[in-house]
Amino acid sequence: MRSLFAALRPTGASMGAVPPSRLRGEMGSDRPDWEQANPRFIERASAHAQAKGGGGWVVLDASRRIDKPRAFTVAGREWVAWRTDEGVRIAPNECPHMGARLDGGRCEGRGIVCPWHGLRLDQARGAWRPRPVYDDGVLLWARLLDDEAPTERPVLVERVPHVLEGTLRMEAKCEPEDIVANRLDPWHGAHYHPHSFATLTVLDASVERIAVRVAYRAFGPFLVEVDCVFHAPTRRCIVMTITGGEGVGSVVETHATPLGDGRSAVIETTLAATDRLPSSRLAAFARPFIEARARRLWIEDIEYAERRYELRTRSARPRHLKVV
Numbered sequence: 001m002r003s004l005f006a007a008l009r010p011t012g013a014s015m016g017a018v019p020p021s022r023l024r025g026e027m028g029s030d031r032p033d034w035e036q037a038n039p040r041f042i043e044r045a046s047a048h049a050q051a052k053g054g055g056g057w058v059v060l061d062a063s064r065r066i067d068k069p070r071a072f073t074v075a076g077r078e079w080v081a082w083r084t085d086e087g088v089r090i091a092p093n094e095c096p097h098m099g100a101r102l103d104g105g106r107c108e109g110r111g112i113v114c115p116w117h118g119l120r121l122d123q124a125r126g127a128w129r130p131r132p133v134y135d136d137g138v139l140l141w142a143r144l145l146d147d148e149a150p151t152e153r154p155v156l157v158e159r160v161p162h163v164l165e166g167t168l169r170m171e172a173k174c175e176p177e178d179i180v181a182n183r184l185d186p187w188h189g190a191h192y193h194p195h196s197f198a199t200l201t202v203l204d205a206s207v208e209r210i211a212v213r214v215a216y217r218a219f220g221p222f223l224v225e226v227d228c229v230f231h232a233p234t235r236r237c238i239v240m241t242i243t244g245g246e247g248v249g250s251v252v253e254t255h256a257t258p259l260g261d262g263r264s265a266v267i268e269t270t271l272a273a274t275d276r277l278p279s280s281r282l283a284a285f286a287r288p289f290i291e292a293r294a295r296r297l298w299i300e301d302i303e304y305a306e307r308r309y310e311l312r313t314r315s316a317r318p319r320h321l322k323v324v
Helices: 002-008 038-051 176-183 186-192 279-314
Strands: 056-060 070-074 077-084 088-092 105-107 112-115 134-135 137-141 163-172 197-205 209-218 224-235 239-246 251-258 263-272
Touching: 038 176, 038 224, 056 070, 056 163, 056 251, 056 263, 077 105, 077 112, 077 137, 077 197, 088 112, 163 279, 176 239, 176 251, 176 263, 176 279, 186 209, 186 279, 263 279
Parallel strands: none
Antiparallel strands: 056 137, 070 077, 077 088, 105 112, 134 137, 163 263, 197 209, 209 224, 224 239, 239 251, 251 263
16 A cells, blocks of 8 residues: 555655644735635636637547547537547537437447438538547547637647546536636635645735645645646636645646536546656556545535526626516
């Protein structure tokens, strides 16, 4: 077991119980978190992120999960993704012949075969046409939003070469901007997630980046202290990068994909830097633990995002006078 923890240990790791007195940096404020969490600042940071483009690209899921044909809904429209020898392809989940769902079909060569009448589709046929996809080695992207100026590739962030990876996908009753706004409020971390964070101090904050010092609970009384930075490369993505302490270079990418009718998918991938090239067996063993930890946080953060959406849309509803 000791050798396993050594293999999982991030670059430069030295775990130990961190005295709480050490966790507040000189730049941290002694004001209570509820005072520091200024709603106007969070809204400005959210508006700054929403002003960025996305090139029409959305994240669907971990690319390793796409094997047999699988249906996805994005912005109210249904798509089917399937894997070929040349990679994953995506197209409308509606056969141009008589409208059958194609996710019940089978893969054949580069195409997909309709389960109703055997029509093989591998290139544009009328309004039915495959859309651009991009596999970054971890996540599968597709250019499916037509209300943004298209780009050839999605905006990608720098990643370390040797990582342990875990990716979760969950759904929420909110819009992507509510998921992004959740990540732009780090002040809630130690209060809302005490099971995962012992302390959290915001060292510096601007609409472009938020620097944080956090002590997260590794196991038992042991804490791991890191400095990290949050920034939004696009309007539907927040990236946390560890810049100091344990596991420098590790990233957590949180992507929000619109499903339609006030619903969104949260796709979050954790890429933990390690100084040892993990074997496929070790990576597979670690993945469920990485994903379970992220899921526990997002069960709570989805409640946060859904509440923000409820309040935001409630205030936007027109008020009607009661006629007596």
